[in-house]
Amino acid sequence: MTATPAAPGLTWLNSAPESDVRAALHAVCAxxxxxxxxxxGRPYAAPAELIAASDSAMAELTAGDLDEAMAGHPPIGRPRPGDPASAxxxxxxAGASEQLKEEMLELNLAYQERFGHVFLICATGLSGEQMRDAARERIANSPQKEREIVRAELTKINRIRLTGLADEAPHEP
Incomplete structure (x- = not known):
């Protein structure tokens, strides 16, 4: 049995200068x-090790660290211009009705007023209606419960983004 070659992004992540890797990781989680x-934790022998290190690091984040991570995410329905990941x-x-977009904007504002940060959800694969329904449901949570949901959602987002980073090395400027 032959060994499977490392994913190009994982090879890059293990060997690139610290400043370059730090910048790439910041794009994953702020x-x-x-x-x-x-x-x-570098070097990582396999993407699963990278994901495990990410999960462990997420579990250790303080409230201030979570605030810093959330600050790197735009509100649902308003991805940052030029940010292909959030788009x-x-x-x-993207294809939601104007009514749904308006409702999501109102929910985002109410959520931010209640919790002091953006409504954060791992939106990959979710419809606009599913995101809206989650925002409606979660706005009733206690701040403590919502904080732990946010941690879990960030963990999912980081896994998706890190998998992409491990699969493909970042493009040089």
Whole structure:
């Protein structure tokens, strides 16, 4: 049996200069404590090790670290211009009706007023209606319960983004 060659992105992540890897990890998750922990775990023998390190780092984030991570995410329905990751992840809102987009905007504002941060959900594969329904349901949560849901959603987002990074090395500027 022959060994499977490492994914090009994982090879890059293991060998690129720390500053380049830190920048790529920041695009995955804006929490510096998370990227520092993932960076410190290099080299990774397999993508599963990278994902496990990410999950472990997410579990250790403080409330302030979670705030930093959430600050890196735009509101649902309003991906940042020029940010292909958030546009791809929020694709379910792209074809939404104007009524649904308006409702999502109102829910985003009410959620942010209640919790002090953006409504965060792993939107990959969800329809606009599913995101709206989740926002409606979650706005009734206690701040403590919502904080742990946000941690779980960030963990899912990081897994998806890290899998993409491990599969393909970042393009040089």
């Amino acid at each position: 929490a510096s404590a998370w990227s520092g922990a993932v960076l410190a 791809r992840e929020q694709r379910g809102m």
